Amino acid sequence: MATRQEISANRLDDAARAGWLYYVAGNTQDQIAAKLGISRQSAQRLVSLSVSEGLIKMRLDHPIGRCMDLGARLKSRFSLDLVEIVPSDPESPSTTIGLAEAGAAEIERWLKLDEPRIIAIGTGRTLKAAIEQLTPMECPHHKVVSLTGNIAPDGSAAFYNVIFNVADVVKSRSFPMPLPVIASSAQEREMLHSQPMIRETLELAARADVTFVGVGDLGPQAPLYEDGFITEAELKALQKAGAVGELCGWAFNADGRLIEGFTNDRVASAPIPSRETSLVVAIAKGEKKLPGIRAALNRRLVNGLITDELTAEGLLATE
Amino acid sequence: MATRQEISANRLDDAARAGWLYYVAGNTQDQIAAKLGISRQSAQRLVSLSVSEGLIKMRLDHPIGRCMDLGARLKSRFSLDLVEIVPSDPESPSTTIGLAEAGAAEIERWLKLDEPRIIAIGTGRTLKAAIEQLTPMECPHHKVVSLTGNIAPDGSAAFYNVIFNVADVVKSRSFPMPLPVIASSAQEREMLHSQPMIRETLELAARADVTFVGVGDLGPQAPLYEDGFITEAELKALQKAGAVGELCGWAFNADGRLIEGFTNDRVASAPIPSRETSLVVAIAKGEKKLPGIRAALNRRLVNGLITDELTAEGLLATE
DNA sequence: CCAACCTGTGAGTATTTGCCCATCCTCGTA
DNA sequence: TACGAGGATGGGCAAATACTCACAGGTTGG
Numbered sequence: 001m002a003t004r005q006e007i008s009a010n011r012l013d014d015a016a017r018a019g020w021l022y023y024v025a026g027n028t029q030d031q032i033a034a035k036l037g038i039s040r041q042s043a044q045r046l047v048s049l050s051v052s053e054g055l056i057k058m059r060l061d062h063p064i065g066r067c068m069d070l071g072a073r074l075k076s077r078f079s080l081d082l083v084e085i086v087p088s089d090p091e092s093p094s095t096t097i098g099l100a101e102a103g104a105a106e107i108e109r110w111l112k113l114d115e116p117r118i119i120a121i122g123t124g125r126t127l128k129a130a131i132e133q134l135t136p137m138e139c140p141h142h143k144v145v146s147l148t149g150n151i152a153p154d155g156s157a158a159f160y161n162v163i164f165n166v167a168d169v170v171k172s173r174s175f176p177m178p179l180p181v182i183a184s185s186a187q188e189r190e191m192l193h194s195q196p197m198i199r200e201t202l203e204l205a206a207r208a209d210v211t212f213v214g215v216g217d218l219g220p221q222a223p224l225y226e227d228g229f230i231t232e233a234e235l236k237a238l239q240k241a242g243a244v245g246e247l248c249g250w251a252f253n254a255d256g257r258l259i260e261g262f263t264n265d266r267v268a269s270a271p272i273p274s275r276e277t278s279l280v281v282a283i284a285k286g287e288k289k290l291p292g293i294r295a296a297l298n299r300r301l302v303n304g305l306i307t308d309e310l311t312a313e314g315l316l317a318t319e
Numbered sequence: 320m321a322t323r324q325e326i327s328a329n330r331l332d333d334a335a336r337a338g339w340l341y342y343v344a345g346n347t348q349d350q351i352a353a354k355l356g357i358s359r360q361s362a363q364r365l366v367s368l369s370v371s372e373g374l375i376k377m378r379l380d381h382p383i384g385r386c387m388d389l390g391a392r393l394k395s396r397f398s399l400d401l402v403e404i405v406p407s408d409p410e411s412p413s414t415t416i417g418l419a420e421a422g423a424a425e426i427e428r429w430l431k432l433d434e435p436r437i438i439a440i441g442t443g444r445t446l447k448a449a450i451e452q453l454t455p456m457e458c459p460h461h462k463v464v465s466l467t468g469n470i471a472p473d474g475s476a477a478f479y480n481v482i483f484n485v486a487d488v489v490k491s492r493s494f495p496m497p498l499p500v501i502a503s504s505a506q507e508r509e510m511l512h513s514q515p516m517i518r519e520t521l522e523l524a525a526r527a528d529v530t531f532v533g534v535g536d537l538g539p540q541a542p543l544y545e546d547g548f549i550t551e552a553e554l555k556a557l558q559k560a561g562a563v564g565e566l567c568g569w570a571f572n573a574d575g576r577l578i579e580g581f582t583n584d585r586v587a588s589a590p591i592p593s594r595e596t597s598l599v600v601a602i603a604k605g606e607k608k609l610p611g612i613r614a615a616l617n618r619r620l621v622n623g624l625i626t627d628e629l630t631a632e633g634l635l636a637t638e
Numbered sequence: 639c640c641a642a643c644c645t646g647t648g649a650g651t652a653t654t655t656g657c658c659c660a661t662c663c664t665c666g667t668a
Numbered sequence: 669t670a671c672g673a674g675g676a677t678g679g680g681c682a683a684a685t686a687c688t689c690a691c692a693g694g695t696t697g698g
Contacts, residue, residue: 010384011646012381013381013383013384013385015381016379016381016383016406017383017406019379019381020379020383020405020406020417021406021408023377023379024377024379024416024417024420025408025411025416025417027408027410028683028684028685029684029685030684031410035408035409035410038647039647039648039649040648040684040685041647041648041649041686042646042647042648044685044686044687045646045647047685048685048686050379050381054380055379055380055381056377056378056379056380057377057378057379057380058342058343058375058376058377058378059375059376059377059378059454060335060338060339060342060343060369060374060375060376061373061374061375061376061454061455062331062332062335062338062369062374063335064332064335064336064339065335065339065343065374068335068336068339068340068343068344069339069343072344109356112356347653347654347655348654348655349653349654357677358677358678358679359654359655359678360656360657360677360678360679361676361677361678363655363656363657364676364677366655367656
């Protein structure tokens with residue numbers, strides 16, 4: 001008499017045969033049913049079994065395949081709502097190559113929507129590069145709001161504030177923030193934020209449907225420092241306090257917690273919009289930014305990420 | 320054979336994405352269409368493209384009892400070092416279905432080795448189909464050497480000479496044989512073989528660690544004849560002399576002995592490498608090739624075989 | 639011995655996929 | 669600028685596939 005195991009092994013054999021006929025030989029299930037002398041439904045079950053039992057392996061031989069794979073893992077590892085991985089070009093030192101195009105594509109996906117949306121934009125080199133990749137289009141029904149001030153320390157318009165570029169290219173209504181990135185004191189910040197126009201912009205930012213931000217590192221070449229928004233002493237103090245990165249000027253430590261005190265008391269940027277009710281996408285890559293990106297993901301300061309293969313690997317490598 | 324259309328890299332990227340989403344992530348084409356922002360029909364086209372371009376590879380990972388059994392019996396009956404049996408699809412007239420994938424898998428096993436190897440390759444339709452299934456990989460440390468000439472009777476590159484395809488896909492160093500498959504005379508062959516470069520290639524072939532060859536039949540549609548390497552008269556003469564098959568152009572009789580005289584005096588291919596010190600794998604199946612395969616196994620012209628169920632049965636049935 | 643249970647089956651039905659065709663867009667040419 | 673070839677697109681439809689359900693045959697445990 002046949003034991004259950006033998007029967008099941010036989011069944012797996014049949015499943016393997018059916019799977020082979022289906023996937024490798026390209027038969028239809030009807031043909032398989034005829035060949036194996038069973039009903040089409042049974043054939044379907046066998047084919048299905050061959051997949052669910054892992055008898056059939058499918059592999060994608062294309063550079064993109066690796067990106068998709070990394071993306072899926074990142075998405076589940078950090079419970080992200082959006083992940084986009086672009087192939088790395090190890091030869092190119094550019095911090096924006098590929099990323100800019102991918103970021104622009106994602107921004108355009110939102111702009112193409114017919115229903116009016118509020119799109120919040122941070123600042124930084126990566127974001128600027130992405131905006132430059134945007135296809136000009138007519139989107140007067142959307143609103144684009146800046147999360148950060150657009151006044152550089154010397155009083156001029158901050159170079160890497162990109163809100164005007166966006167509004168220009170896509171013809172949407174724009175809401176810049178006529179503020180310094182970092183106020184001179186907490187009091188000044190409060191004063192500025194209480195101005196009616198700015199208050200409205202802040203409220204608009206809080207209701208953004210989608211947000212795109214860059215991630216800044218706080219190493220020796222921290223963009224905040226290089227662009228003169230913070231002094232060397234302030235940078236050192238932040239580093240000492242454990243800061244590993246910043247979003248729109250908000251410095252945070254390796255846990256993703258905002259650093260208390262220091263420059264954070266004076267950052268005039270809008271708070272990062274809710275990750276519960278909206279999508280906040282970080283666009284960033286690179287060794288230097290890795291700790292910052294990881295921290296932001298861990299504490300869910302963002303729930304979307306556009307990065308490259310190498311960075312994705314780095315994010316998955318640890319822990 | 321369909322002419323190779325130049326397809327933009329971007330489209331292949333998209334195809335890869337779609338293929339990944341479909342086969343790996345298990346999305347429906349509707350979902351893919353939504354995610355990529357295209358119509359379902361376009362998604363379907365991309366998925367289909369990813370298969371037809373060979374981006375998606377499917378492999379059956381299960382020892383089907385019947386194939387294992389046949390394989391074990393063949394292995395012991397003919398003292399083989401390697402046997403691989405794939406399921407048969409009795410209805411399909413294709414001479415390569417399934418076999419190509421299995422052959423590619425075995426070739427890949429060798430290519431994946433870290434130590435440098437010399438891999439010799441014969442010629443033929445089956446082998447070409449197998450090569451097309453190879454996954455691109457970087458193997459500059461291996462050497463791939465052709466056993467047969469790559470010049471067709473009309474002077475062009477022989478279509479079924481596959482050495483270039485291999486080298487291309489796996490980036491290894493390749494050693495083709497700039498020779499006709501069959502020289503016009505024994506003298507010409509000697510002359511050609513004495514050329515330094517060719518001599519070196521021949522010596523390399525003799526030292527191959529592993530060899531993959533097809534088996535040609537010598538019936539009315541013998542590939543050697545169909546491809547114009549031998550005349551009808553020569554084919555008839557070979558048949559009369561008892562030839563039942565050929566490896567790389569070397570015709571042999573039912574005992575597996577090389578036919579003396581006739582075209583064998585002029586075959587410009589390298590001799591089949593040693594079965595004592597290396598692995599020589601025949602990849603072949605089909606009723607027509609049965610006598611040839613049997614003869615080659617009997618006299619141990621090869622010590623490895625990749626074939627299908629039906630052929631395996633045929634080999635075991637007689638004697 | 640019987641009832642509960644499990645496995646596998648076929649029928650019917652909803653969903654998904656493959657393919658044809660009209661149309662649109664692009665680009666080279668007259 | 670007009671025009672035609674060639675390729676991409678999306679609608680529609682038939683084929684193929686996946687899923688649900690009720691039931692048959694056999695096993696298990698009382």
